[in-house]
Amino acid sequence: MVPLLETIDEVRRAVAAARASGKVVGLVPTMGALHVGHLRLIERCRAEAGLVCVSIFVNPTQFGPNEDFARYPRTLDGDRRLCTEAGADLIFVPDVATMYPGGPDSTFVEVPGLTGILEGASRPGHFRGVATVVLKLFAIFAPDLAVFGAKDFQQQLVIRRLVADLNLPVAIRTVETVRAPDGLALSSRNRYLDPDQRRAATILSKALRLAAGAVAEGERRGDRVRQILRETIESESLARLDYAEVADAETLEPLDELMRGRRAVALLAVWIGTARLIDNAILSE
Numbered sequence: 001m002v003p004l005l006e007t008i009d010e011v012r013r014a015v016a017a018a019r020a021s022g023k024v025v026g027l028v029p030t031m032g033a034l035h036v037g038h039l040r041l042i043e044r045c046r047a048e049a050g051l052v053c054v055s056i057f058v059n060p061t062q063f064g065p066n067e068d069f070a071r072y073p074r075t076l077d078g079d080r081r082l083c084t085e086a087g088a089d090l091i092f093v094p095d096v097a098t099m100y101p102g103g104p105d106s107t108f109v110e111v112p113g114l115t116g117i118l119e120g121a122s123r124p125g126h127f128r129g130v131a132t133v134v135l136k137l138f139a140i141f142a143p144d145l146a147v148f149g150a151k152d153f154q155q156q157l158v159i160r161r162l163v164a165d166l167n168l169p170v171a172i173r174t175v176e177t178v179r180a181p182d183g184l185a186l187s188s189r190n191r192y193l194d195p196d197q198r199r200a201a202t203i204l205s206k207a208l209r210l211a212a213g214a215v216a217e218g219e220r221r222g223d224r225v226r227q228i229l230r231e232t233i234e235s236e237s238l239a240r241l242d243y244a245e246v247a248d249a250e251t252l253e254p255l256d257e258l259m260r261g262r263r264a265v266a267l268l269a270v271w272i273g274t275a276r277l278i279d280n281a282i283l284s285e
């Protein structure tokens, strides 16, 4: 089984030994409750790195006071088996005091601009928590590359901005969303869905497919594409829309018009029961 490391010293020793033997160091940051989507991140990391590190830490600072921090699934034994199968070399499983020696309200990093909209508007403080913990992980591992999933589209943009703004020597890789055969994007939070809600949750990928289909057939009006997203979500009685947006895929600026040469992305956040699900699709390259 892949080793579990609890301290920063152990991580630094493992990373130093790998570097001394000329290995590239890769990091896959996670909050655990791993699924096939995470395995793809680990495999992507393995394609470039000689030392593949996974971190599992349910980061309290990225959850709002009424969010699901307490009930977020914690499945370390299963996670460890999956990481072993996927070929990870080590798993870092710090506790809160290790990650936040000064307490969770101590020093933080804020990435302006991208973080006040969409997920940032619905979940105030979320990206401050994400950016801070990812920066800490980068300080602990000093990885050459780090791998994130495209399902958290805004998150990977925030992290890219963080890396660029702070001149961090780490390459960011983003891996395609993995979907169930019926289209639902894999997510640790899918575990919150009962069978009816699980069926209803396919409405997100259906809405994105319809929006992408309309664009492929020539629709260029941002509002019309947003309307397709909204109306499709509203057609499912178990779904409650948080946001449906069509935006520039680099800046997340809402688009009035889809234009050739400007990558556009459709982004959704939808409540199904107590699960808040997000998904996205690139609409045009």
Ligand code: PAF
Pocket (backbone or CB within 6 Å): 029, 030, 031, 057, 059, 062, 130, 133, 134, 152, 155
């Ligand atoms: O995407 C996640 O699982 C988390 O937001 C991350 C990047 C591991 C930070 O806690």
